[in-house]
Amino acid sequence: MYLNANNISYAYKKNKPxxxxxxxxxxxxxxxxxxxxxGSGKSTLCKVISGYIKNYTGTVTLDNNLIETKDFYPIQLIFQHPEKTMNPKWKMHKVLSESWNPPQELMDTFGLKDNWLGRWPNELSGGELQRFSILRALNPKTKFIIADEISTMLDAVTQVQIWDALLDYCKQNKIGILAVSHDKELLEVIADDILLFNEINKL
Amino acid sequence: MENDLLTVQNVSISFTQYVQGLQQHILKVISDLSLSVKEGEVVAILGSSGSGKSLLAHAILGILPENGQCDGTISFKGEVLTQEKKEELRGEHICLIPQSVNFLDPLMKVREQAIGDVKDEEKEKALKHQKEIFEKYGLAEEVGDMYPFELSGGMARKVLLSTALLSDPELVVADEPTPGLDQASVNETINDIKRLAQEGKGVLLITHEIDVALKTADRIAIFYSGYVIEINKAENFNDVNKLLHPYTKSLIEALPRNGFKLTSGVQPLEEVDGCPYFENCPIRSDICQNNKPDLIDHNGIMIRCHNFDKEVN
Structure with missing residues (x-):
């Protein structure tokens, strides 16, 4: 399966694409x-592809089919700041099960401890929350993951843990990943190909 | 240690929180932290974001929130800092470079807040000085007339830096000066910090970016679960064998350029009885489970691990 974004144009302000x-x-x-x-627009592109921004021009397709917006969106975005993507008044088990109930095995792979599930988001660190937000995005209906600087604010040890688990799961389940980062060294390790944003964005 | 500018001894910072009704809960964020900064030296504290490192900066300046409690001693040039003393020194001898523009007053022009509250007759002198400092750090004159929201990320950082340096402090505490900046601005920040040290100032750099710490610092303190577990010379971080603590080793080996090596385990959420790294440690022994190691000197390297107290005895 291929995810294609074709001729995408978008402007926040008129005449300033x-x-x-x-x-x-x-x-x-x-x-x-x-x-x-x-500031170059990487995150804007991520939001277009994963369906958060709708009034763009161009098309986003999966194997040349437009994406059905009424169902679970098969392209899931993972943000840089997990604490901003969770309802502060929901405990973690609810945050997770909003999407799906992952098997215990998978929770172990991502290093989720059982006693974290009963906590509020503000009682966990960024690294711990990011594990939840990744696992939450890995719903069985997910076909592609857009990872927007997901490990920028984590320490090096947590960064490896998170990427290791994510890459492994996606390989097994045929999920494609767009990994956005400004860290060249990281992309050289995790990515098969690296694109430069300024080269594909024809401003 | 006569030339120590800042000495932090056994500092612990905790917060009292209300949990439910009148039930209180004490949250310990920093435990038993000791370190020192000499004149002309850059010391970095490296820890993951959200781990509470910034609170040390706030404790040194005496700006912890009211429910925060700071135990232990912080001294500046051999003199123990009380809250009154901190208020006297801050802004003059000790300055903070804060994390983001959110620390600036959004309704005040940059120039006015850089010089602060000065008497009318001294204002002209202050403005002249402000102009010089802004020029030194590559800020155009019209930046002074801008409001904080008009500044770009790189400009904001320079404003924060030059504002902190207006009073020519002896000690600069830089709290995460590089997040969200592109590589060019990061390199500039690194050079600015180095320049401060060359001018003889002491710098305490608080960061979660390992590269920034490696490029600027003379010594690096590794922060884990509220504890400083190792303080080692920056050059030793190029060779894993010269690092002592197993967590420090795995941190360096986890860097993409050093092999992206996987180490499992997470930092404990609650205060533990023994070593904070016990659960994940490859070289643990029985003593580590229930006894907390102290930060001790091992050939000039500070280390918090029971494996090294044995050698001392």
Whole structure:
């Protein structure tokens, strides 16, 4: 399966486009790295592809089919700051089960401890929350993962743990990944191919 | 240690929180932290984000929130700092470079807040000085007329830096000066910090970015679960064998360029009886489970691990 974004253009302000005629193709068996400076529009592209921004021009398709918006969205975005993506008044088991109930085995792979499930989001660290937000995105209906700087704020040890578990799961379940980061060294380790944002964005 | 600018001894920081109704809960964020900064030296504290490192900076300046409690002693040039003393020194001898523009007043022009509250007759002098400092750090004159929201990330960082340096402090505490900056701005920050040390100032750098610590610091303190577990010379971080604590080793080996090596285990959430790294440690022994190791000197390297007290005895 291929995820294709064709000729995407988007502007926050009239006549000041941030994305212009941008095309990208991601196969389901690969990790594509995307590198670019801060403020260049990487996150905007992520939001377009994963359906958060709707009034763009161009198309986002899975194997040339437009994506059904009424069902579970098969392209899931994982954000840089997990604490901003969770309801502060929900305990962690509810945060997780909003998407699905992962098997115990998978929870162990991601290093989720059982006693974390009864806690509130503000009682866990960023690294612990990020494990939840990744696992939450790995619903069986997910076909592609867009990882927008998901390990930037984590220490090096947690960074390896998270990527190791995510890459492993995605390989087994044929989920393609778009890994966005400004860290070249990280992308060289995790990605099959690296694209430079400024080269594909035809501003 | 006569040339120590800042000495932090056995500092613990905790917060009293209300849990349910009137039930209180004490949350310990930093435990038994000791370190020192000499003149012309950069000492980095490296720990994951959200681990509470910034609170040390706040404790040194005496700006902890009211429910925060700080035990232990912090001294500046051999003199123990009380709250009154901190208030006297901060802004003059000890300055903070805060984490983000959120620390600036959004309704005040940059120039006005850089010089702070000065008497009318001294204002002209202060403005002249402010102009010089802004120029030194590459800020155009019109930046002074801007409001904080008009600044870009790199400009904001320079404003925060030059504001902190206006009073020519002896000690600079830099709290996460690089997040969200692109590589060019990060390199500039690194050079600015090095320059401060060359001018003879002491710098305490609080960061979670290992590369920034490696490039600027003379010594690096590793922060784990509220404890400093090792303080080692920056050059030793290029060779894993010169590092003592198993966590420090796995941290360095986990870097993408050093092999991206996987170490499992997470930092404990609650205060544990023994060593904070006990659960994940490959070289643990029985003593580690229930006895907390102290931070001890091992050939000039500070280490918190029972495997090294044995050698001392």
């Amino acid at each position: 941030i994305l212009k005629n941008l095309s990208i193709s991601i196969p389901d068996n690969k990790v594509i790295g995307l590198m670019g400076d801060s």
